[in-house]
Amino acid sequence: MRVLVVEDEQRMAAALARGLGAEGFVVDVAADGPSGLESARFGGYDAVVLDIMLPGLSGYTVVRTLREEGNGVPVLLLSAKDGEYDQADGLDYGADDYLTKPFSFVVLVARLRALMRRGPAPRPPVLDAAGITLDPSSRRVEVEGAAVDLSRTEFLVLEHLLRAHPSVVSKESLLDDVWGAGQRGDPNVVEVYIGYLRRKLGRERIETVRGSGYRLRA
Template identity: 75%
Template sequence: MRLLLVEDETRMAAALTRGLVAEGFVVEHVADGEAGLEAARFGGYDAVVLDVMLPRMSGYTVVRTLRAEQNWVPVLMLSAKDGEYDEADGLDYGADDYLTKPFSFVVLLARLRALLRRESGPRPVLLEGAGIVLDPASHRVHADGVEVSLSPREFLVLEHLLRAGPAVVAKEDLLESVWGPGDDANVVEVYVGYLRRKLGRARIETVRGVGYRLAT
């Protein structure tokens, strides 16, 4: 797998490159946003690890430009900003996942592998199911025509369920993709509960011993 690392902190870039190469990835590194955008446009990478605060062009602008150009390479954003709104900005602009510094390399690796397991290619403009319409580009959700405000984590859980369609999504898959393997599996149940309160309990079904699926 070929990865593009866009990171201007020399020590961080060197450490990540060593770790990822040791795990079998081919890593190419650039140190500013403009170079990162050009590389992501034409490099044919399997995924991009993208810092937010970069010289010449921010990571937000890089990912927003890629998505506007219909480039759907998986993007994992890295940031020293740990506020919920900062994470929401990254996801709103089109990042697939967001990791706050400092982070565990084990968690970063798990998040990357989760991104790489997702289907590649153009994404649907809208995801629909159970009376819900989710727009990945604008980060908006409507249930029966009424807009519903979701937190970034709630949005990601719902997006996974919609992409799976009528299939069951295992709790472990949701945990690894949205939070990472180091988190408590009970957090998935908590966030499914949040979604049920906002969207209606009947829209998300529990398949006992397996996971969750959207009602048909």
């Protein structure tokens, strides 16, 4: 079982390498974000232990980039940040688990083994309708084969429409799923983002169904 440890604090990295090695893992160490990302991309690891505060690229950026590229290697984030929003951010970026420092080495090993039993996260299927292709893993969108650059919110609105196709999606559903239930602002924000998508994808691709919502044209 091969593990990549990405940790810039030398004593912590050495302790993790020794301890995991004693547990039967084959361990490689990277000391900064860019080298950790490169190793995780091509090293064929069974899991990555990833510190958040790293030189060059943060652990958040590393795990988010891996997920955007479709790399499902299990990632366990380590951080001295123990706030609930810090942990939520790490998981939202694509990490599989989060452990705060100082931590129990026994718990670290147990969580690593659990992640390895689970294996890499399955790659979500590519969505395709109305001449639009959306890859949730790489966050790539194409219209008739041509790449289209979307903001995060535009991407989420389009993803919702594609998953519902050919059904109609209500404005309320979009507000809840994209902006979050209880976090609603002006409901007209949905119309604004539908307008953005029409300009980028082609007005004819998104239909307004009066009194109901929006849907992608067949």
